[in-house]
Amino acid sequence: MSKFWNSVQNVFLRIPxxxxxxxxxxxxxxxxxxxxxxxxxxxxxxxxKSRRFGTLLDSAITDVENGQFLAExxxxxxxVFGELFINIVKLGETSGTLxxxxxxxxGEMKKSRGLRAKVRSAVIYPIVILVATLGLxxxxxxxxxPKILPVFASLRIDLPxxxxxxxxxxxxxxxxxxxxxxxxxxxxxxxxxLLRLPKIRYAYHRLILLTPLxxxxxxNYNIANLTRTLGLLLKSGVKIVEAVTTAADIMPNLxxxxxxxxxxxxxxxxxxxxxxxxxHPHVFPTTVSRMxxxxxxxxxxxxxxxxxADFYESEVDDTVKNLASTLEPVLLVTMGALVGFVVISIITxxxxxxxxxxxxx
Numbered sequence: 001m002s003k004f005w006n007s008v009q010n011v012f013l014r015i016p017x018x019x020x021x022x023x024x025x026x027x028x029x030x031x032x033x034x035x036x037x038x039x040x041x042x043x044x045x046x047x048x049k050s051r052r053f054g055t056l057l058d059s060a061i062t063d064v065e066n067g068q069f070l071a072e073x074x075x076x077x078x079x080v081f082g083e084l085f086i087n088i089v090k091l092g093e094t095s096g097t098l099x100x101x102x103x104x105x106x107g108e109m110k111k112s113r114g115l116r117a118k119v120r121s122a123v124i125y126p127i128v129i130l131v132a133t134l135g136l137x138x139x140x141x142x143x144x145x146p147k148i149l150p151v152f153a154s155l156r157i158d159l160p161x162x163x164x165x166x167x168x169x170x171x172x173x174x175x176x177x178x179x180x181x182x183x184x185x186x187x188x189x190x191x192x193x194l195l196r197l198p199k200i201r202y203a204y205h206r207l208i209l210l211t212p213l214x215x216x217x218x219x220n221y222n223i224a225n226l227t228r229t230l231g232l233l234l235k236s237g238v239k240i241v242e243a244v245t246t247a248a249d250i251m252p253n254l255x256x257x258x259x260x261x262x263x264x265x266x267x268x269x270x271x272x273x274x275x276x277x278x279x280h281p282h283v284f285p286t287t288v289s290r291m292x293x294x295x296x297x298x299x300x301x302x303x304x305x306x307x308x309a310d311f312y313e314s315e316v317d318d319t320v321k322n323l324a325s326t327l328e329p330v331l332l333v334t335m336g337a338l339v340g341f342v343v344i345s346i347i348t349x350x351x352x353x354x355x356x357x358x359x360x361x
Contacts, residue, residue, distance in 0.1 A: 015053050015080050017116075021109045023048070024085075028102035037098075038064050056080060069093050084229055084250055091236040101236060108232055112225070115313055119221060122320040126327055133335040140342045141170045152349055159349050166345040202254045209255060213326075217319050222256045223288060224312035231305030240301075241268050259283045272296060287311075 023044060030040030041061045048054045056077055063073035071090035074081055085105060092101030149167065152159060159167065173180070195201045209215045226247050233243035241264055248260035263276040274296055277289035288308060295304030 015050065015056075017109060017113050019048070019050055019053055020081065020085075021106050021113065023053075024102045024109065025106040028099045028106065031099035031102070037070055041070075053080075070098070082250060083246060084232070087238065087246060088232065088236050091238060095237060104232070104235075108228060111228070111309075111313065115221065115224060115316060118317055118320045119217060122217070122323050126331060129331040129335060133331075133338055136339055137342055140339070140346065141166065141173070145170055145346060148346060148350070151353070157349065157353060160345070160352075162341060162345040163349050166342060198254070202258075205254045209253075213319075213323055217316060217323065218253070219285070220312045220315045220319060222251065222253050223285065224309050224316060226251060226256060226260065227288070227305045227312065228309035231302045231309060234302035234305065240273065244273065255283060 026044045026047060027040055030043055031037070035043070038061065041057065041064060045054060045057050045061060048057065060070075060073040060077060064070060069090070071086050071093055074086050074089060078086060088101050088105055089098065092098035145166065195204055208218050211218075229247040229250065230243050233246060234240065238246070244260055244264040244267060248257050248264060251257040251260060259280060263273060266276045267273055272293075274289050274293035277284040277292060278286075281289075291304045291308050292301065295301035
């Protein structure tokens with residue numbers, strides 16, 4: 001029941017990432033100026049425009065005023081800030097570097113926001129092209145073609161193959177469009193429920209990683225997230241087993257979540273993180289395992305992980321740009337071919353009728 005309620009909270013009580021970035025940045029500035037935690041929270045609270053976020057912070061401010069640590073006050077708001085945010089705040093309070101940790105969190109969340117935006121932009125463009133193509137084709141098939149068909153039928157001419165295919169498709173869609181719409185709605189409702197099943201969701205995440213181009217973007221995106229999370233936690237003083245476990249818990253892809261949990265168990269038994277990564281090259285690229293090996297041997301693991309995060313974020317950026325430049329001509333050619341097929345299928349019989357009528361004069 002608690003998991004269900006948490007999922008409901010994640011959907012309906014979600015605070016935009018931009019607001020969380022500003023909150024962390026402003027709170028860090030207030031603490032650096034010498035204000036107490038309560039004073040800083042109250043001042044930042046007055047700057048927040050979101051009523052929902054403000055209400056949630058009011059309860060946290062009350063808890064801090066009653067003697068709780070900031071991390072303890074944020075614990076009930078894990079669905080808002082996330083486990084990583086709260087852990088970094090807790091470590092900052094323990095080590096006396098809360099303002100620095102908050103500033104670093106703001107910077108990392110800003111990078112994460114930029115990464116999401118790049119991935120989202122790569123997905124939106126093909127969808128826009130697809131919708132435009134289907135919309136234009138639909139207008140020709142459902143509005144133009146039905147007005148011309150009676151003319152063809154009255155003249156009793158043999159329609160070209162392309163026109164017969166188009167007419168057959170239009171008749172099928174007109175006869176069964178309610179079933180098709182119902183099927184799409186049912187799929188839209190059922191698929192999210194199916195993806196909640198661990199085995200199906202795991203298979204879906206594996207399929208994403210195996211898909212050409214998309215799999216590369218997904219792999220780089222997940223590697224960037226996990227290396228940044230690990231680097232940030234280790235930099236803040238978290239032990240490696242706890243850092244890997246925390247990173248596993250916040251990974252959205254189940255393939256990486258399972259792999260990191262197994263890696264945490266190996267490290268707990270005295271094994272090496274890089275050795276586990278090296279044994280699973282289909283999940284963790286060789287570059288990652290090598291950089292982690294160097295980091296473990298030199299004592300600069302956190303710095304190497306953050307370097308990897310920057311590297312793979314730039315890889316995502318480059319891949320998204322290449323994906324967009326590759327897909328654009330393919331989509332435009334596909335769009336032109338589909339619309340051209342429909343136009344030719346409509347114009348060809350009209351031309352034949354015109355020629356036939358001209359020959360009978």
